[in-house]
Amino acid sequence: MHTTVGIVGAGPAGLLLARLLHRAGIDCVVLESRDRAYVERRQRAGILEQPTVDALREAGAAQGLDARGLVHDGIELRWDRRSHRIDFPSLTGGRRVWVYAQTEVVKDLVALQLDDGPPLVFEATVTSVEGADTDRPVVRYTHRGREERLDCAYVVGCDGFHGVTRAAIPESARRTYDRVYPYSWLGIMADVPPSCDELIYAHSPRGFALHSMRSPEVSRLYLQVPGGTDPADWSDTRIWDELDARFAVDGDWELRRGPITAKSVLPMRSSVTEPMRYGRVLLAGDAAHIVPPTGAKGLNLAVADVVVLARALERLHTTGSADLLDAYSATCLRRVWRAEHFSSFMTTTLHTAPDRSGFDTRLQHAQLDRIADSPHAAAELAQNYAGLPLP
Incomplete structure (x- = not known):
């Protein structure tokens, strides 16, 4: 099989990139190792x-x-039994955020792709990407028990x-910067209406809560x-009691309580791989960077990557100019590091480190007080949270 752009992975980044390329008249194929049901769950x-x-849109x-x-115009911060709301539109010139699960974004994009988009191959396990430094890289994969190959002009991971x-990027040509945080998140889904109209970020001596x-109907x-x-190790009663204690104001x-339908633990880490392009292979989304979820940046960074990349490939397709494509890595990494900085700020300001001291806690309170008291500090938080303009 031959195509212009081979896309490995049918998460929101890969699916949105395929959609944007299709609308620009650029051939592409999406390969996904899992089945459709798994991807949509x-x-x-x-x-x-x-x-x-x-x-x-x-x-x-x-x-x-x-x-x-669900449209949200702000978030609430809680600390030291106090609360303070950050109003996004007034601090950002009208920007806001939406609550819409990634599962739903993926379902919507899969349906569009299968209805009128380019090929989307589920249960296609990619085994290697070869020839990154040539003009015709190859993606090798297995599908339905057969070994297959996809010849491409470009491969996007x-x-x-x-x-x-x-x-596919040689170790000598890439560098990864990492930070592992000394705590995780226990996440739950509960069949109970939310106890608030917007998100609550709570700093507590007992630890962070969101x-x-x-x-x-679902919290x-x-x-x-x-x-x-x-x-x-966490019973439902223990979870609700701990949430109550950490959100206390x-x-x-x-806090409304209800049946807990799912529990999982999410490790907290940051990671950036540079560069995001090597020859004809380009990285997007989690293949290039990971952020702790405190700043709500993971999915949004992935979308920013593929929007920049789609524009670059469309420019190449329509004019023959590779200038935007050549700048892809540098353009995206500027935004990535801004997001990493913001996510680290939110994480370290709101979480309780195992080795914290009383001095550390007072510094966190001082930072939260500053956000509450300073329109400039509040605006910086709001602008980063609601999303910086795309380049």
Whole structure:
């Protein structure tokens, strides 16, 4: 099989890139190692920045978002039994965020792809990407028990940190920067209406907590826990009691409780691989960078990558100029490092480190006080959270 762009991975990055290329008249093929049911069940992020929403609408992939997405105009910070709301539109010139689960984004994009898009091959396990430094790289994969090959002009790796595509860049030509945080998140889904209209980020001596949602009937909540925690060690009652303690504020706010339908533990880490391009192989999304979820940047960074890449490939296709493609890695990495910085700031400001001192805690309170008292500090948080404009 031959194509112009071979895309490895059918997460939101790979699927959106395929959609954008298809609309630009550029041939592509998407290879995904899992089956459709698995891809559409993967639980991931649920916060969409303004630029991400704009990109989905531009791609004709926002019907579900516009029908079922929840628009949020801010977030609430809690610490020291206090609360403070960050109003996005007033601090960003009108930008806001949407709550719409990544599973739903993927379902919408898969349906569009299968209806009128380029080939999307499920259960196609990529075994290698060869010839990155040639003008015709090859993707080798197995499908239905047969070994196959996909000859491409370009290969885009949207297959995550542990995917095959990163290995196509020689170790001597890439460098990865990592940080592993000394705690994880215990995440739950609960069949109970959310206890708030917007997300709550809570700093507590007991650890961080986050109140989010998936719909008007389903709540999504997180607790900071030690790395290596077994979800089975946390009973439903223990989880709700701990959430109650960490969200506590002076006032009459009450946490609604309900049946917990899912529990999982999410490790916290940051990672950036440079460069994001080597020859005819390009990386996007988690294949190039990972952020802790505190800043809600993972899915949004992946979308930014593929929007930049789609524009670059369209420029090459229509004018023959490779200038945007040659600048792809540098363009994306500027945004990536801004997002890494913001995500690290949110994580270290709100979490309770195992080796914390009283001095450390007072510094965290001082930073949160500054956000509450300074319009400039609040605006910087709001602008980064709601999403920086795409280049």
